[in-house]
Amino acid sequence: MQIFLDCANSLCVPLAQEKTEGPCEVIIFLGLEIDTVQMVVRIPQSKVEEVIKKIEDLIGEQKTTLREMQSLIGYLNFCCRAIAVGRPFCRRLINSICGLTMPHHHLRISKGVRLDLAMWLKFFKAFNGISVFHDRYWLSNVDMNLYTDSAGGPNLGFGIYFQGQWSYAPWPADWHSADITKDITALELFPILVSLHIWGSQFQNKKIKFNCDNMAVVHIINTMTSRSDNVMCILRLLTLACLDNNTLIRAQLVEGSKNLICDALSRLQLNRFRDLAPEAELEPCPFPTHLWNVFNPEQSNC
Structure with missing residues (x-):
């Protein structure tokens, strides 16, 4: 600070003393209190x-x-x-x-x-x-050993795998009757939402970048917007979960990425899943069933 003040003085640059503060560990900047000891920003x-x-x-x-x-x-x-x-x-x-x-x-x-x-x-x-404050570096889902996958069609569903923990479920009948299972973009986003609800506390303050082979999903995650009403229903709850856990998510396009473990789960092939992930826990994590109402905001209870 003193070096800067001396430089401004030598160049005859006037400074507003009433607006000069620091150096200090807690400072008010643009109405926000920035605390570099506790690493937080406080909104009045x-x-x-x-x-x-x-x-x-x-x-x-x-x-x-x-x-x-x-x-x-x-x-x-x-x-x-x-x-x-x-x-x-x-x-x-x-x-x-x-x-x-x-x-x-x-x-x-x-x-x-x-x-x-x-x-x-x-x-x-x-x-x-x-x-x-968020963690300094972005972590890929590969770094975190976090994978998701969805498969559209009858007798199919989604799968999630996170450091040996896992969850899966078939699509409900009303999703099939409403043709929701034909919207692969919504289906691909849904397990990401589920993962934040199951393990969100472990994602707190992290910046996570998902590798994805679907360009539409990458664009939607990076912009957090869509023209699809169904996708926006998922994005609202996804954003709310990120807000609650102070988590940032991004996506990057990876052509031809392989996701065999979650592919097996999304196809409800548990024997194949066990062969691919023998270290996985014996029982799946409970699925938050209220998320099946994601497209009915009045009933989602989220």
Whole structure:
């Protein structure tokens, strides 16, 4: 700091002394308290309470004004400085105000916007205003020994393997009747959501990069958005799980990647699975059955 001050003085660069602080281990920057000892960022609790009130005021309305929506977006963008994983879920709110110019102009609160607001509200009501720094390096799912796979079709399902622990399940009958099992993108995302619900506490503060041979899935994970309503239902719960565990996820395209262990699980071939992973635990981890309601937000209980 002293070297910088001496340099600025020699160059006759004026500095605002009232805005000069440090060096210190805890500093207020852009309204956030950054603590390099405990490695956390703290959002003022008053801001958290204000954003909760703004969401509650809007979520039950059919319409709102440009001024009110801009105010909410401003609060969410402020919070996303500390909780970056939620930033993509400000996008639909921002898109909703495109083309409006006057503060008193009204806009309709669509079903998609309402669902995004419900996700934010659930998170903020359990959020204590403290965000822990993420681990420094990205870990691939290979580094973590975490694999997922899905197979669409009758008598098929999904499989997950994580460091000897595993889980699997066949697709429910109502998914087949609703043609959900024909949407391979949604099916590929679903076991990632399940893994965060089963082992999320072990993924806390980590940055995980999934290797995937499906370009559409890679794009959706990296942007956290999709035109598909079914995929957005999964992404909302996926984002909420990431928010709860302060986990960042990304994906990279890997052509022709082999995933034999989870391929066996997704095809319900347990004998083949045992041959491929003899070190796996004897019993699967319980599947959180409420996730079968992921496409019915009112019933998902997530």
